[in-house]
Amino acid sequence: xxxxxxxxxxxxxxxxxxxxxxAARWSSSGQHAGHDTGVKWIAFIVTxxxxxxxLVALSQFDAHQPGFQLVERVPWGAGLEYHMGVDQMSMALxxxxxxxMPLCILASWSIEKQVSAYMMLFLALQTLMQGVFAAMDIVxxxxxxxxxxxxxxxxxxVWGGKNRVYAAFKFFLYTLIGSxxxxxxxxxxxxxxxxTSIPEITAFAQQGGFSKNLQIWxxxxxxxxxxxxMPMWPVHTWLPDAHVEAPTAGSVILAGVLLKMGGYGFLRxxxxxxxxxxxxxxxxxxxxxxxxxxxxxxxxxxxxxxxKLIAYSSVAHMxxxxxxxxxxxxxxxQGAIFQMLSHGVIASALFLVVGVIYDRMHTREIAAxxxxxxxMPVYAAIFLLFTMGNxxxxxTSGFIGEILTxxxxxxxxxxxxxxxATGVILSAVYALTLYRKVAFGxxxxxxxxxxxxxxxxxxVIFVPLVxxxxxxxxxxxxxxxxTKASTQAILAGYDVFAAR
Amino acid sequence: MEAELLARLTADLAWIxxxxxxxxxxxxxxxxxxxxxxRASGLLSGLCAIALVVAAYFAWQVRPAEPHTVFNGALSxxxxxxxxxxxxxxAAAATLLLGADHFARRNExxxxxxxxxxxxxxxxxxxxxxxxxxxxxxxxELQSLAAYVLAAFRRDxxxxxxAGLKYFVLGALASGLLLYGSSLIYGFAGSVRFDExxxxxxxxxxxxxxxxxxxxxxxxxxxxxxxxxxxxPDVYEGAPTxxxxxxAAAPKLAAVALLARVLYGPFAGLEAQWQQVIIALSGxxxxxGAFIALAQTNIKRLxxxxxxxxxxxxxxxxxxxxxxxxxxxxIYMTIYLPTTIGAFAGILAMRRDGKDVETIDDLAGLxxxxxxxxxxxxxxxxxxxxxxxxxxxxxxLVTFQAAVDGGLWPLAVVAALATVISAAYYLNIIKVxxxxxxxxxxxxxxxxxxxxxxxxxxxxxxxxxxGFGWIEQAALFAxxxxxx
Numbered sequence: 001x002x003x004x005x006x007x008x009x010x011x012x013x014x015x016x017x018x019x020x021x022x023a024a025r026w027s028s029s030g031q032h033a034g035h036d037t038g039v040k041w042i043a044f045i046v047t048x049x050x051x052x053x054x055l056v057a058l059s060q061f062d063a064h065q066p067g068f069q070l071v072e073r074v075p076w077g078a079g080l081e082y083h084m085g086v087d088q089m090s091m092a093l094x095x096x097x098x099x100x101m102p103l104c105i106l107a108s109w110s111i112e113k114q115v116s117a118y119m120m121l122f123l124a125l126q127t128l129m130q131g132v133f134a135a136m137d138i139v140x141x142x143x144x145x146x147x148x149x150x151x152x153x154x155x156x157x158v159w160g161g162k163n164r165v166y167a168a169f170k171f172f173l174y175t176l177i178g179s180x181x182x183x184x185x186x187x188x189x190x191x192x193x194x195x196t197s198i199p200e201i202t203a204f205a206q207q208g209g210f211s212k213n214l215q216i217w218x219x220x221x222x223x224x225x226x227x228x229x230m231p232m233w234p235v236h237t238w239l240p241d242a243h244v245e246a247p248t249a250g251s252v253i254l255a256g257v258l259l260k261m262g263g264y265g266f267l268r269x270x271x272x273x274x275x276x277x278x279x280x281x282x283x284x285x286x287x288x289x290x291x292x293x294x295x296x297x298x299x300x301x302x303x304x305x306x307x308k309l310i311a312y313s314s315v316a317h318m319x320x321x322x323x324x325x326x327x328x329x330x331x332x333x334q335g336a337i338f339q340m341l342s343h344g345v346i347a348s349a350l351f352l353v354v355g356v357i358y359d360r361m362h363t364r365e366i367a368a369x370x371x372x373x374x375x376m377p378v379y380a381a382i383f384l385l386f387t388m389g390n391x392x393x394x395x396t397s398g399f400i401g402e403i404l405t406x407x408x409x410x411x412x413x414x415x416x417x418x419x420x421a422t423g424v425i426l427s428a429v430y431a432l433t434l435y436r437k438v439a440f441g442x443x444x445x446x447x448x449x450x451x452x453x454x455x456x457x458x459x460v461i462f463v464p465l466v467x468x469x470x471x472x473x474x475x476x477x478x479x480x481x482x483t484k485a486s487t488q489a490i491l492a493g494y495d496v497f498a499a500r
Numbered sequence: 501m502e503a504e505l506l507a508r509l510t511a512d513l514a515w516i517x518x519x520x521x522x523x524x525x526x527x528x529x530x531x532x533x534x535x536x537x538x539r540a541s542g543l544l545s546g547l548c549a550i551a552l553v554v555a556a557y558f559a560w561q562v563r564p565a566e567p568h569t570v571f572n573g574a575l576s577x578x579x580x581x582x583x584x585x586x587x588x589x590x591a592a593a594a595t596l597l598l599g600a601d602h603f604a605r606r607n608e609x610x611x612x613x614x615x616x617x618x619x620x621x622x623x624x625x626x627x628x629x630x631x632x633x634x635x636x637x638x639x640x641e642l643q644s645l646a647a648y649v650l651a652a653f654r655r656d657x658x659x660x661x662x663a664g665l666k667y668f669v670l671g672a673l674a675s676g677l678l679l680y681g682s683s684l685i686y687g688f689a690g691s692v693r694f695d696e697x698x699x700x701x702x703x704x705x706x707x708x709x710x711x712x713x714x715x716x717x718x719x720x721x722x723x724x725x726x727x728x729x730x731x732x733p734d735v736y737e738g739a740p741t742x743x744x745x746x747x748a749a750a751p752k753l754a755a756v757a758l759l760a761r762v763l764y765g766p767f768a769g770l771e772a773q774w775q776q777v778i779i780a781l782s783g784x785x786x787x788x789g790a791f792i793a794l795a796q797t798n799i800k801r802l803x804x805x806x807x808x809x810x811x812x813x814x815x816x817x818x819x820x821x822x823x824x825x826x827x828x829x830x831i832y833m834t835i836y837l838p839t840t841i842g843a844f845a846g847i848l849a850m851r852r853d854g855k856d857v858e859t860i861d862d863l864a865g866l867x868x869x870x871x872x873x874x875x876x877x878x879x880x881x882x883x884x885x886x887x888x889x890x891x892x893x894x895x896x897l898v899t900f901q902a903a904v905d906g907g908l909w910p911l912a913v914v915a916a917l918a919t920v921i922s923a924a925y926y927l928n929i930i931k932v933x934x935x936x937x938x939x940x941x942x943x944x945x946x947x948x949x950x951x952x953x954x955x956x957x958x959x960x961x962x963x964x965x966x967g968f969g970w971i972e973q974a975a976l977f978a979x980x981x982x983x984x
Contacts, residue, residue: 114867117875128889139897143888150882153927158867158934165935169927176887176923180916187897187904187912 005072006060007084010053010098011130014123017046021123025116036115040105043119047101050126054098061091063482066489068136068199083137083197088486089267089337090133092479093260096344097129099468100256103461104249107352110359111159111247118159121151122249129257133264137196138186145261146179152250152258160245167238167245174238178225185221189273198268205273206493212276219277222270230262232285232322233292236315243311244364248355251307255314256348260340263321267333271325272493278326285326286409286416292319293423301430306364309434310350313390316423317343317401323420324405328494332408333487334480339401341479342472346389346398349465353383356458357438360451366434371443376453380439382462387435389469391428397472512570515562515577518555518585519625525551526618533611541609545600548614552593552621559585559625563977569631573693576631583830583978584628584757591750591837592621594952598841599742601949602848608654616653617746620646624754630761633682633692640678640722640758643751644671650746651739663738670731674721681714697766709773715762716777723755725781725815726788729808733796736804741856744800745844748807753833756814760826763818771821778819783914786812790921799847799860802925803840806884809922810836816915817899820906827972827979828902834971835895839883842956846877849953851943860929865938873942873950874933876957885926886919891959898972 021039061069068085076082086094104122111118128151131144149172157168190196193204210218228235239259243251271278293316300312317339324336356379357372358364373380389396392403402424410417443449454462472479513520529544559582567578596617603609623646626639648671652664686692688707689700701708721728736744763774789809796802810832817828850857867874883892896919903912 114871117867117871143893146893147888150887154878154930154934157931165931168931169924172927173920173924177917177920180919181913183897184900184904184909184912184916187900188909191901191905 005084006053006057007070007086007134008072010050010057010094011084011127011134013050013053014046014101014126014130017042018120018123018127020046021116021120036112039116039119040109043123044102044105046123047098047105047126050130051098051102054094057086058091058095061086063088064485066485071136073136080139080196081137083140084134085136086134087489088483089264089490090486092337092341092483093133093257093264094130096260096341097126097133097257099464100252100344100348101126103348103352103464104252106457106461107252107355108247108249109457113159118155121155122253125151125155125253129253129261132261136198138190138198138201139196141198142179142183142186145265146176146183148258149175152254155250156242156246159247159250162245163241164245167241170238171242174228174235175225178228178235181221182225185218189218202272202493206275210274212280215274215277216280219270219274219281222265222274223281226262226265226270227288228262229265230259230318230322231315232262232288232318233295233315234288236292236296239315240308240311243314243351244305244307248351248358251351251355252348255310255351256344259314259318260344263318263325263336263340266322266325267337267490271328272490275494278494279328282326282328282412285322286413289319289323289326290416290419290423292316292322293420294426297423297426297430301426301433303430304366306354306366306434306438307351308364309366309430310347310354310390313427313430314343314347316427317347317390317398319423320402320405320420323416324408327405327409327412328491329408329412330487330491331404332412333491334483335401335404335406335408337483337487338397338472338476338479339405342389342397342401342469345465345468345472346386346396349386349462349469350390352461352465353379353386356454357451361447366437368445369438369448370441370445371439371448372451373439374443375448375451378453382454382466383439384435385466385469387431389473390431392424395470395473397469397476399473400476515568515570516575517562518558518589519622521551521555521558522618522622522625526615526622529611529615529618533615536611538610541611541613542600542604544611544614545596548618549593549596551618552589552596555621555625556586556589556593559589573631573695574635575626575629576694577629579980580757580761580826580978581625581629583974584753585625587834587837588624588628588750588754589621591753591841592617592624592746594838594841595742595746595749595844598745598845598848598949598952599740601947602740602742605851610653612649613653616646616650620650620746621750624750627754628757628761630758631694631765633686633694633697636758636762637675637679637682641675643754644675644722647671647747647751650743651735653743654740659738660740663735666738667731667735670721674718674728677714677721678718681711681716681718684708684711684714687711694762694766698768701767701769704770708767709770712767712770712774713777716759716774716781719755719759719762720781723752723759723811723814724804724808725811726785726808729785729788732808733801733804736807737798737800737858741800741844741848741858744803745841745848748803748840748844749837752807752811753837756811756818756829756833760818760829764821764826775819775821778815779908779911782812782815782819783911784812785809785815786915786918790918793922793925796925797859797861799850799858799863799929802860802929803843803847806922806925807840809918810840810884812918813896813899813915816908816911817902819911820902820908822902822906823976823979824905825902827975828898830975830978831898831971832895834975835891836884838956838959839880839892842876842880842953842959843884845949845953845956846873846880848949849873849942852940854943860932861936862939863929863933864936866933866942868938869941873953876953877933878930879957880953881926881929885923887923 071085074082128144128148135141153168153172193201231239296312296315300309303309321336321339324332389398392398406417532540563582569576620643623639623643630636648668651667652661654660689697724732789805793805814829814832817825883890886892886896
């Protein structure tokens with residue numbers, strides 16, 4: 001299949017699937033009983049096919065060659081270009097996205113309200129998310145980056161929990177305000193560099209195209225967008241609301257993929273394009289990261305809602321990512337990318353774990369559970385594994401990400417590393433407490449007496465996630481060797497200028 | 501001698517085919533209407549739509565690479581005017597069809613409706629071709645007079661009459677300002693012709709600047725830029741909805757084009773002076789349109805503030821004072837028109853128990869009652885909010901580009917923040933449609949309304965995104981072929 005525009009195919013396949021569902025809806029008016037199940041199957045097959053295409057793309061991809069590969073470049077008019085390509089970092093994140101999507105569709109099998117619209121939005125979202133990681137043109141990047149807001153807004157607003165409208169608005173407006181400032185900065189950069197291509201702007205920037213003063217403003221504009229997406233303290237407050245109110249699959253996509261866009265943006269834009277400003281702002285980012293790690297962990301400890309607790313733990317884990325990125329060392333950046341992948345798997349899995357009991361009991365209150373291990377032993381075992389991954393137990397992928405970001409940061413700033421290390425302990429406090437309250441103890445709530453263990457569909461969801469967590473934990477070099485070339489390319493530009 | 505004059509006249513007439521066609525239709529239509537009465541309205545609406553489409557075709561055909569003036573320099577036919585006329589005629593045709601359906605449903609068909617739309621279109625054509633102050637005023641007044649009557653079209657309805665009267669009184673005031681400015685300009689430049697004013701403006705002079713400011717105020721009123729926007733919400737709310745749709749679309753583009761023509765043509769030499777005025781108008785419109793719309797419950801009033809906000813974007817592009825800025829304003833308006841017409845088609849479909857309803861809450865739960873309509877409106881409102889990958893984003897993108905390119909990045913930041921505020925109220929509409937408990941269903945709407953909404957959505961969604969480069973080319977040609 002070489003010679004095919006494989007990136008575009010895999011990016012737009014889900015969108016085509018969405019159109020197919022639309023056409024099916026048009027022809028049948030959604031009346032007969034089997035329609036919804038059919039729609040779910042279409043969505044599932046489309047996401048599987050996308051994953052397959054991604055693997056094909058991977059087979060054509062050279063893991064050791066720096067720079068962008070599988071490039072497609074077509075003029076689009078108005079000085080814009082349709083310019084796609086991937087390096088190792090984007091390929092890894094694409095794999096993560098396409099790996100999680102079929103699981104999300106499976107986790108959404110219990111949705112009954114407006115199934116066609118739900119699945120269409122999910123598939124559209126997949127197209128947009130892939131586009132973010134595959135775009136090599138800044139305007140194209142922005143189109144995908146921002147376009148994801150539309151399906152997320154409707155998904156949270158329509159299929160979410162009680163307080164969903166507030167959460168949807170908060171999510172949308174918070175993210176938008178960061179992004180529009182980035183848009184103005186993007187335009188200014190494109191005008192100065194006379195191109196919209198990301199590698200060309202990077203080259204222009206590394207030849208000193210942007211003065212330090214200008215870099216500081218541009219960096220702040222990008223930061224306003226990525227910090228919200230990340231999310232970093234103190235602009236993280238949209239995340240717990242959005243997570244809690246989103247449907248399970250929506251939470252998975254939020255935690256698994258959308259949060260990674262912030263880290264991806266820092267690595268793709270902030271570090272290589274504004275090296276002076278990045279070095280200048282490193283202390284700020286460090287402080288914000290450490291506060292995020294400690295503060296969010298403490299807040300997580302006090303939560304009564306399971307999803308909210310996991311959401312705050314996401315904020316803490318993303319603190320490790322920003323810390324590692326701005327440490328500017330190879331270990332730090334490699335660790336940050338690894339932590340993004342690992343968190344994508346583990347946090348997604350935890351939300352799916354919560355989804356299982358939510359489907360059965362329709363509550364996320366910690367107090368409503370207890371003693372699940374007696375009725376659901378398999379479930380409890382899986383929950384334990386992912387809790388341990390969240391804590392960062394050696395042997396799970398969570399450990400590698402945390403230890404690498406910390407060793408990467410230590411030579412740069414030992415105090416910051418020490419602060420972050422307390423976060424590791426705190427994460428054990430809240431995660432193990434949660435596990436004890438939900439899984440252990442006596443089965444006191446009478447409604448739990450008849451709760452059933454995992455069914456076949458849920459087995460299918462969890463097995464790949466368990467495998468991914470353990471494989472990344474025991475053999476992290478699979479991922480680390482893969483992303484090495486892109487990390488070195490990113491840092492090559494940064495080091496020269498940061499040293500200046 | 502006479503033969504030569506006649507030959508020149510016929511040659512000139514060939515250049516203004518679109519105007520002649522529409523003016524001829526208006527005269528003939530009045531005649532037919534006087535004879536057949538309101539029975540003729542269906543026929544005339546159809547014919548008028550055809551005439552408008554043909555006029556658009558004619559206008560597109562006469563696209564000289566170099567500006568060509570006719571009637572002793574009264575009108576300038578160039579790429580710019582051709583582009584504007586084409587878009588205006590198509591937008592007017594679309595709103596005409598919306599109106600025909602709407603009035604037929606309410607048994608309010610009157611033959612004057614198509615005739616007035618045609619006259620208004622002629623006025624707009626003259627506006628965008630104007631090459632001296634007299635033509636400018638004549639075109640503007642022809643368009644406005646037709647609009648005043650249209651606003652009061654439902655003559656036994658108090659709100660409609662009020663809208664017409666209010667529009668007329670305030671419009672007359674704006675015309676007065678404009679005429680006063682014109683007389684100052686004439687006094688200081690010694691001519692009403694744009695090329696001679698341009699020569700005078702090159703030498704500067706306080707008198708000209710005074711005149712220019714009055715002129716810009718008059719035009720700002722016509723395009724409903726804040727702080728000259730006060731009439732807009734009341735007129736939008738009071739006028740029959742198809743008329744509001746018409747006001748919100750074609751005349752806005754005509755006013756923006758006229759302003760561009762005045763600023764970039766005769767007053768190019770005073771750019772440093774008018775730029776400040778336009779920046780102020782743009783910034784105030786952006787913020788007023790964004791903040792006050794938040795408090796609206798009537799969807800037509802909300803659209804009024806939304807159009808004020810959108811005018812801010814067009815003005816921001818013009819404020820850049822570059823060719824790029826001009827083409828950006830044209831592109832912005834071109835993308836804005838189908839979106840707003842589509843939104844009004846949706847508003848026209850809001851009909852319950854034989855009555856039109858127009859509060860935002862009436863849309864509650866539309867997604868479960870009429871999923872297709874809700875989907876179309878969702879796409880359209882996301883597009884107006886400027887969220888990619890919809891066309892509205894590309895409109896905003898080019899205006900941002902023009903502003904940043906022209907060194908106006910503080911204004912661009914204000915516009916960016918105002919966009920976020922405006923997104924809140926578009927989101928609110930979408931939320932009401934998708935989340936709120938369903939209100940009773942709407943009656944089914946006429947075929948043209950459904951088709952228009954669908955077509956607008958198609959334009960906003962994939963077609964414009966793919967064809968964006970094409971629009972950009974056309975607008976760039978329009979901007980570059982017209983001014984030195």
